[in-house]
Amino acid sequence: MIQVSNAFKRFGNKLALNDVSITVEEGQIIGLLGTNGAGKSTLLKAMAGLLKLDQGSITFDGASPSISTRASTAYLPDMDILYPWMTLSDAMKYMRGFYWDWDPDKAHRLLDYFELTASSPIRQASKGTRAKMKLLLTLSRQARYILMDEPFSGIDPFARQQIAQAIIDDFIEEGQTILITTQEITETEHLLDEILFLYEGRLLLTGQVENLKQTRNQSLLDILKEVYDGARL
């Protein structure tokens, strides 16, 4: 279980996180939703232990972030992490040397699934292909917690669909706890158990997607639009 309590983070005069408290239960896929600059990535980075909160705390099963919590957490960053001069196969070897939970069989399955060529240099790959490479490097670890920052942004709908399927397939096998930040709401809602909707650093809405739809009889996007319009008044 991940617990975030009263998290505050300021960048200059902008409050990126404004008293955010959440509880993430095990074995769920959670969508961190919100507009640009809502604080999604900041929250995810803080959970990954890459950013220090100004105030508040984050615990993993009651423990503060440390080397051991980081070892059970796989993080897929928004930007390119891959060294462009490496081939995919170099990057896989690099990850294997770095993380004890690297699963080479899984890496090969994902390589086949995405129809990637291990010997191809990362520099020459298209944006969609790099997104798949990044996902391969993240999912091939057997981490308990997977944090993904915008895994679908800027890629074509076909690649997006393939990536969504890879995430679901992996979740079916391992039942990890997965947090995904995304703006592609209609395309990801069928993956999600729960949503956390952020606006200007504040948590506006949280809930189980299926329950929200059932009680409000609206699409998730319409529900969020209503909450968003309400917050801007």
Next chain:
Amino acid sequence: MEFNKIEPIYAQIIQDIKLKLFNGTYTLGQVIPSRRELAKTLGVNPNTIQRAYKEMEDMNLIVTHRGQGSFITSDAAVLAAIREEALYEAIHQSMGLLRSFEKSDSEILTLIQSYLERGTSS
């Protein structure tokens, strides 16, 4: 399977399985996809599939035998009851639509009768 964006997905999955049973795609006692298979083929969160199956078990529409899989009920009486319920639901919805034209129930009945008599019911 295409999902609409408004109804919960688990409810749409139940609806789909009922429909397949009514139109003969599934028969009594037939095995249906496992939760895992269905999550994979639909690309849907397996917890959502679990909820649909749990609910169908609670209404006795399906039974799950450990290690063997899930099956449509083999009890014809259960099927008849579920079919009747679905039929009443369809009538309920149609009536709601027809009443929205501000016609009385007896006018609606006359309209339906003359519609059927014209032989355009198909």
